Amino acid sequence: xxxxxxxxxxxxxxxxxxxxxxxxxxxxxxxxxxxxxxxxxxxxxxxxxxxxxxxxxxxxxxxxxxxxxxxxxxxxxxxxxxxxxxxxxxxxxxxxxxxxxxxxxxxxxxxxxxxxxxxxxxxxxxxxxxxxxxxxxxxxxxxxxxxxxxxxxxxxxxxxxxxxxxxxxxxxxxxxxxxxxxxxxxxxxxxxxxxxxxxxxxxxxxxxxxxxxxxxxxxxxxxxxxxxxxxxxxxxxxxxxx
Amino acid sequence: xxxxxxxxxxxxxxxxxxxxxxxxxxxxxxxxxxxxxxxxxxxxxxxxxxxxxxxxxxxxxxxxxxxxxxxxxxxxxxxxxxxxxxxxxxxxxxxxxxxxxxxxxxxxxxxxxxxxxxxxxxxxxxxxxxxxxxxxxxxxxxxxxxxxxxxxxxxxxxxxxxxxxxxxxxxxxxxxxxxxxxxxxxxxxxxxxxxxxxxxxxxxxxxxxxxxxxxxxxxxxxxxxxxxxxxxxxxxxxxxxxxxxxxxxxxxxxxx
Ligand SMILES: Nc1ncnc2c1ncn2[C@@H]1O[C@H](COP(=O)(O)OP(=O)(O)OP(=O)(O)O)[C@@H](O)[C@H]1O
Ligand SMILES: [Mg+2]
Numbered sequence: 001x002x003x004x005x006x007x008x009x010x011x012x013x014x015x016x017x018x019x020x021x022x023x024x025x026x027x028x029x030x031x032x033x034x035x036x037x038x039x040x041x042x043x044x045x046x047x048x049x050x051x052x053x054x055x056x057x058x059x060x061x062x063x064x065x066x067x068x069x070x071x072x073x074x075x076x077x078x079x080x081x082x083x084x085x086x087x088x089x090x091x092x093x094x095x096x097x098x099x100x101x102x103x104x105x106x107x108x109x110x111x112x113x114x115x116x117x118x119x120x121x122x123x124x125x126x127x128x129x130x131x132x133x134x135x136x137x138x139x140x141x142x143x144x145x146x147x148x149x150x151x152x153x154x155x156x157x158x159x160x161x162x163x164x165x166x167x168x169x170x171x172x173x174x175x176x177x178x179x180x181x182x183x184x185x186x187x188x189x190x191x192x193x194x195x196x197x198x199x200x201x202x203x204x205x206x207x208x209x210x211x212x213x214x215x216x217x218x219x220x221x222x223x224x225x226x227x228x229x230x231x232x233x234x235x236x237x238x239x240x241x242x
Numbered sequence: 243x244x245x246x247x248x249x250x251x252x253x254x255x256x257x258x259x260x261x262x263x264x265x266x267x268x269x270x271x272x273x274x275x276x277x278x279x280x281x282x283x284x285x286x287x288x289x290x291x292x293x294x295x296x297x298x299x300x301x302x303x304x305x306x307x308x309x310x311x312x313x314x315x316x317x318x319x320x321x322x323x324x325x326x327x328x329x330x331x332x333x334x335x336x337x338x339x340x341x342x343x344x345x346x347x348x349x350x351x352x353x354x355x356x357x358x359x360x361x362x363x364x365x366x367x368x369x370x371x372x373x374x375x376x377x378x379x380x381x382x383x384x385x386x387x388x389x390x391x392x393x394x395x396x397x398x399x400x401x402x403x404x405x406x407x408x409x410x411x412x413x414x415x416x417x418x419x420x421x422x423x424x425x426x427x428x429x430x431x432x433x434x435x436x437x438x439x440x441x442x443x444x445x446x447x448x449x450x451x452x453x454x455x456x457x458x459x460x461x462x463x464x465x466x467x468x469x470x471x472x473x474x475x476x477x478x479x480x481x482x483x484x485x486x487x488x489x490x491x492x493x494x495x496x497x498x
Binding site for chain 2: 098103
């Protein structure tokens with residue numbers, strides 16, 4: 001469960017995120033959609049307890065991201081924008097290290113590593129150095145890293161970037177199935193991805209939420225693309241007039 | 243504890259996959275070997291000369307003073323340059339490749355990250371210093387050195403190396419660039435190394451103060467076979483200060 005309330009982040013004078021509010025329930029896959037520079041990564045980094053917010057509050061898995069960051073960290077799986085790999089480790093060594101620091105019980109470690117490699121389609125590169133992986137494989141190892149400890153809340157920053165079309169379909173299926181039992185928040189700027197995997201969409205532009213809606217409640221005569229372009233351009237028009 | 247060990251193991255794996263650790267360890271052993279044989283041949287010459295003087299009632303030269311002390315003191319200079327090579331990448335590199343974000347958002351505390359990394363460097367330094375124990379063993383075959391100063395000297399130099407590593411790590415926590423981290427650590431350690439230079443000219447309590455801050459000065463006792471509480475306290479505080487600064491720098495990093 002994720003509950004975001006007026007979350008803001010400024011870098012000096014520049015306000016990258018300006019009072020974002022939305023929520024995500026268990027069993028939902030929420031798509032966080034927005035143009036480049038909208039503030040998706042910044043918001044996600046705050047929810048993942050990497051960046052402290054400058055204003056506002058949020059709870060993840062029922063815990064405050066600032067005052068109870070340790071509790072939040074125990075319950076999230078997080079894939080940053082750039083998969084955080086250690087190049088000099090093999091994929092198996094890397095995942096074993098992740099399992100250790102995420103508190104997977106020692107007796108289950110080997111089993112979890114094997115099953116997550118299976119699920120993310122990386123078993124064939126288990127002995128390769130992370131350094132030698134292609135972009136798509138790096139992305140999949142990054143995803144494996146985020147789910148290996150079976151966290152309550154899964155936060156993914158552009159999980160399908162760099163994947164080939166075949167992998168995109170498989171990974172979307174994986175994310176969708178994760179969404180049945182977990183809370184998943186994923187950022188993307190690919191519109192079809194939202195319709196393919198998400199049950200809810202939150203559109204952000206210039207650090208603000210411009211629309212939050214269940215996918216099933218969106219009007220049937222407009223495509224998601226139209227809705228996206230409209231909500232984004234409305235904002236820009238208002239700004240231009242001001 | 244489990245997290246500290248996990249971080250430490252991962253660091254060791256990185257150390258021994260990259261050529262840096264091998265380069266530093268063999269480089270150190272070779273350099274010390276070179277100086278050891280130099281001091282030894284110097285000692286042999288002095289011994290020959292003093293054999294003549296001894297006829298007139300002088301003291302025989304002491305193997306410990308000439309060779310062991312000399313080698314240990316040389317080690318400290320070499321450490322000033324080699325320890326930064328080991329510490330420069332620790333945290334700077336983590337920030338550069340984005341794995342810092344992974345560590346921070348994992349259920350691992352900053353303290354555990356810092357201690358795990360420090361422990362791994364401590365292990366590498368221990369191995370590195372231990373390789374040079376070969377030379378005292380040779381010395382025992384050759385003459386009869388006193389053993390206590392060798393043991394306490396080794397312990398003192400190890401403490402000194404750990405202090406240097408701790409400072410190097412702190413410097414590395416302030417930057418994302420490992421070259422900057424390496425050079426800045428070398429400069430810092432070099433300044434610390436020469437800090438007693440102005441001591442004699444300033445006079446008074448300032449002299450005492452500069453002397454107290456000098457690692458060479460603090461190693462005097464251990465090199466003579468005395469493990470003084472004063473030296474342990476000095477190097478201990480250096481280690482704690484470095485670890486504390488590293489932790490603070492990492493905690494502050496995200497708030498910018
Ligand atoms: N460390 C930083 N210092 C200053 N400005 C920053 C920093 N990080 C991000 N920004 C700015 O904040 C804004 C939002 O960036 P963010 O990375 O959150 O966008 P995004 O929605 O993830 O974009 P993309 O789709 O390209 O990934 C951008 O204008 C960016 O330039
Ligand atoms: Mg982004």
